[in-house]
Amino acid sequence: MSNRYVSVSPTRKRADDYLFLQINPGMVLSAISLMSPESNKSMRFLVYVVLSLLLISAQACSKSEDKPKDPVSISEPAPEPAPDTPRVVSVKLSPEDLEKAKLAPEGMAFIKGGCFIMGNDYAQEDEKPEHEVCLDDFFMDKHEVTQARWEKAMGSNPSRFINPAHPVEQVNYYDVQKFAQKSGGECRLPTEAEWEYAARGGVDSRYYWGNMMDETYAWFADNSANTTHPVGEKPANQYGLYDMLGNVWEWTEDWYEPYYQVGENKNPRGPETGEYKVIRGGALDSSAGALRATNRIWLHPKNRVFPKVTTYGQAVGEIYNYIGFRCAKSFPENGSASSESPPSEK
Secondary structure, three states: OOOOOOOOOOOOOOHHHHOOOOOOHHHHHHHHHOOOOOOOHHHHHHHHHHHHHHHHHHHHHHHHHHOOOOOOOOOOOOOOOOOOOOOOOOOOOOHHHHHHHOOOOOOEEEEOOEEEEEOOOOOOHHHOOOEEEEEOOEEEEOOOOEHHHHHHHHOOOOOOOOOOOOEOOOOOHHHHHHHHHOOOOOOEOOOHHHHHHHHHOOOOOOEOOEOOOOOOOOOOOOOOOOOOOOOOOOOOOOOOOOOOOOOOEEEEEEEOOOOOOOOOOEOOOOOOOOOOEEEEOOOOOOOOHHHOOOOOEEEOOOOOOEEEEOOOOOEEEEOOOOEEOOOEEEOHHHOOHHHOOOOOOO
């Protein structure tokens, strides 16, 4: 047997730090030999067992110290963690689609069409049922229509929070149609399916950045200070669209229905008639839940206030509705939805 001693490193705390012992093989024999012959045999055996166990433990610790270890210093700070993986990664386009994207009108992003599951079976009743929808390529405004853009086309500004860089609000559905008529075919409202597809950013989570609200990405009740904000201050989603969730609600073209009537899944346009239009996205005074990409709200197309009754019977009668919009445009090979004459107010 070797006569190796085991010492404890002062920089690590282990059980044997508190023994203050250095053990070698001779200790066992020495301890037993010092006991008198008259000592009880059972006691001598017990001492032998205890010291043997201490020896085995010390040898195990010695072997563990022989193994190479990463240097650890209690005086040096721990290394910085690696940066988190980005939550939002831009949609990858093929070379062919990159050429299509070059055709996007100024201020618009190219949205590559495809199929997705629309709706949510685990939220409000009007978000059911989940169903597959397939869309052609289209273009959509990167930003909500600003007050500066609105005033240039319409000659007035109906917004409560006056600032040319903020989104226009206090506009009803027919106001938006008048704006679209002045665009020369460069603007139409997105269908509800187009809006949700674009807002999701190609992911299945509640928000385009994940399942938990993060103030980094949206203006809503917790961080808006009860005002709208300049468009584009929050990070864009996977399609390069800003403020799809929060800041102001956005009109869509579809009539509202209390649950999805699943029919034709190719470029659906919702019911042919109705009483209310669908608005999406949440606003500066909305809760985090209202900003979910699948959340649906309805409003009369002539209305500039927000007398909505929720699923739970709570009356919401605010003076201001904070509803704006953004334009969409069909890709040329998909037809001419953008050139259709907008409906007039009756």
